[in-house]
Amino acid sequence: MSAPTQPVPAQRTPAGEEPAPLLATRGLTKHFKVGGAFSGRNLHAVDGADIVINRKEIVALVGESGSGKSTIARLLARVYQPTSGEILYQGRPLSSMRGRRQVLEYRGDVPMVFQDPFSSLNPAYRVSHGIMRGLKLHRHELNRAQRFEEAVRVVEAVGLTPAADILDRYPYELSGGQRQRIGFAQALAYRPKLILADEPVSMLDVSIRIGLLNVMAKLRADEDVSFLYITHDIASARYVSDRLMVMYAGHVVESGPTEAVLADPKHPYTQLLLSAVP
Ligand code: ADP
Numbered sequence: 039m040s041a042p043t044q045p046v047p048a049q050r051t052p053a054g055e056e057p058a059p060l061l062a063t064r065g066l067t068k069h070f071k072v073g074g075a076f077s078g079r080n081l082h083a084v085d086g087a088d089i090v091i092n093r094k095e096i097v098a099l100v101g102e103s104g105s106g107k108s109t110i111a112r113l114l115a116r117v118y119q120p121t122s123g124e125i126l127y128q129g130r131p132l133s134s135m136r137g138r139r140q141v142l143e144y145r146g147d148v149p150m151v152f153q154d155p156f157s158s159l160n161p162a163y164r165v166s167h168g169i170m171r172g173l174k175l176h177r178h179e180l181n182r183a184q185r186f187e188e189a190v191r192v193v194e195a196v197g198l199t200p201a202a203d204i205l206d207r208y209p210y211e212l213s214g215g216q217r218q219r220i221g222f223a224q225a226l227a228y229r230p231k232l233i234l235a236d237e238p239v240s241m242l243d244v245s246i247r248i249g250l251l252n253v254m255a256k257l258r259a260d261e262d263v264s265f266l267y268i269t270h271d272i273a274s275a276r277y278v279s280d281r282l283m284v285m286y287a288g289h290v291v292e293s294g295p296t297e298a299v300l301a302d303p304k305h306p307y308t309q310l311l312l313s314a315v316p
């Protein structure tokens with residue numbers, strides 16, 4: 039007599055041998071209606087993207103302006119609904135998550151860090167406010183003293199010290215690089231699984247960028263977190279990522295381990311990108 043079949047846990051594929059990736063998309067597509075009633079057309083911002091992000095992995099998404107990178111980030115963040123295709127988080131379709139609680143939980147697991155650090159920081163409040171607010175919303179198990187301890191921990195984790203002094207400041211009392219580190223600290227307070235970082239260093243001085251890339255690499259090593267690192271800069275993608283996806287006109291035209299893709303680029307756009315790097 040065979041044993042009763044066990045329900046398949048969400049993290050496992052039906053075959054049972056390989057855990058499902060942290061996040062995967064199948065044929066992810068987003069079209070926008072643009073123009074007026076007479077000249078309106080369908081803009082194919084993202085077309086049939088198949089993406090895989092594994093645990094503790096930095097995946098770079100590289101492409102020129104308008105190629106659909108931010109649209110992908112917003113789809114993964116649940117800001118946009120796909121026109122078609124599917125997003126699976128730990129093997130589970132996003133479309134099956136309903137209700138405020140499940141959506142909030144997903145937002146905590148998959149937060150976003152933006153290009154302009156000011157868009158994640160409220161100028162009217164001290165740095166501690168945003169971090170403590172996130173902790174209150176996403177980490178019910180912590181009491182007030184533990185929340186403060188955790189705020190100190192995440193600020194130190196992004197390389198800012200003394201943490202108590204930084205927490206007491208207003209966003210305008212920080213440098214651009216420090217502000218963006220706080221953007222990451224805020225995301226980290228949620229205890230995320232995947233941070234969607236949309237051009238997080240593009241507004242920073244070149245000399246400051248490397249510090250932020252190192253913060254991402256350090257967080258990936260120390261915490262159970264992955265990154266989707268969106269950039270138009272192939273050199274920084276090469277520096278920090280394990281895998282690389284290249285986007286062109288709404289299509290993911292190339293993907294694979296970063297060094298393998300760069301050693302043998304197949305698509306003309308990737309070849310062009312590389313030819314521009316010394
Ligand atoms: P990237 O981040 O690579 O610069 P985006 O994803 O922002 O590219 O944009 C891809 C395309 O989709 C662009 O042509 C842009 O104008 C268009 N687009 C993005 N968001 C919207 C929107 N909310 N409504 C209409 N068109 C949009």
Ligand code: MG
Nearest residue numbers: 107108109236
């Ligand atoms: Mg963008």
